[in-house]
Amino acid sequence: MKSRSAVMRILGTAAAAGALAWAAVTGGQPETSVQGASAEAVADAAPDYAVENYAYPNADKILAEKNIVLKRGDGRIVLADCASETGLMEVWARSQDRICFKVTGNSGWLTLEIPSVYGIKGSVDQTAEVDMTVGTEEKSFDVDKNSYTAVGESADEQGREHMLVEIRTAK
Known part of the structure; x- marks a missing residue:
């Protein structure tokens, strides 16, 4: 039975760590719209377009x-x-x-x-x-x-x- 309680402690610790990580990533705010928040997060994280300015290298x-x-x-x-x-x-x-x-x-x-x-x-x-x-x-x-x-x-x-x-x- 000792191994069962050790497994439960490990699972409990992992769940708590996951909840803390989630709170850090989302800023502790619940999502109001899963589709809207996901689309905004992806759009905000997209890199800028490369724009050629034709400057002579070196x-x-x-x-x-x-x-x-x-x-x-x-x-x-x-x-x-x-x-x-x-x-x-x-x-x-x-x-x-x-x-x-x-x-x-x-x-x-x-x-x-x-x-x-x-x-x-x-x-x-x-x-x-x-x-x-x-x-x-x-x-x-x-x-x-x-x-x-x-x-x-x-x-x-x-x-x-x-x-x-x-x-x-x-x-």
């Missing part, structure tokens, strides 16, 4: 290491090592060495800031349109695929420094 690190501001893009125009392969888009600026971008997909876009740009060589497969600013003016230039195009200060009658602010590509 932009802070690239700014610190290469002094290039990469803002936003669709991922089809990415900074590349100029020695890694041929056919890359090349941006020539007085403020930097040659800066290369790998262009993929049928189209792409990238917003950035590179000062003192004077020439761009298009990628091997895609044409590009680039937007540049000089003071408060904005100018656009068409860049043919796989060819060098004078842009910015080399295409400006006054030789003013231009900042490259956007690249858009298309096949």
Whole structure:
């Protein structure tokens, strides 16, 4: 009979612990509507949706290491090592060495800031349109695929420094 009373004590303790856990989870409040409370609890616990903001990954690190501001893009125009392969888009600026971008997909876009740009060589497969600013003016230039195009200060009658602010590509 001793084992029967031990089992009863264990069961009683487990039931009390379960009741305490239930009270802690529900805050001691009884549910008024099982369906409504369950639906609300599930809806409240659901994670937020992931929202793509198109921010360029590791932009802070690239700014610190290469002094290039990469803002936003669709991922089809990415900074590349100029020695890694041929056919890359090349941006020539007085403020930097040659800066290369790998262009993929049928189209792409990238917003950035590179000062003192004077020439761009298009990628091997895609044409590009680039937007540049000089003071408060904005100018656009068409860049043919796989060819060098004078842009910015080399295409400006006054030789003013231009900042490259956007690249858009298309096949």
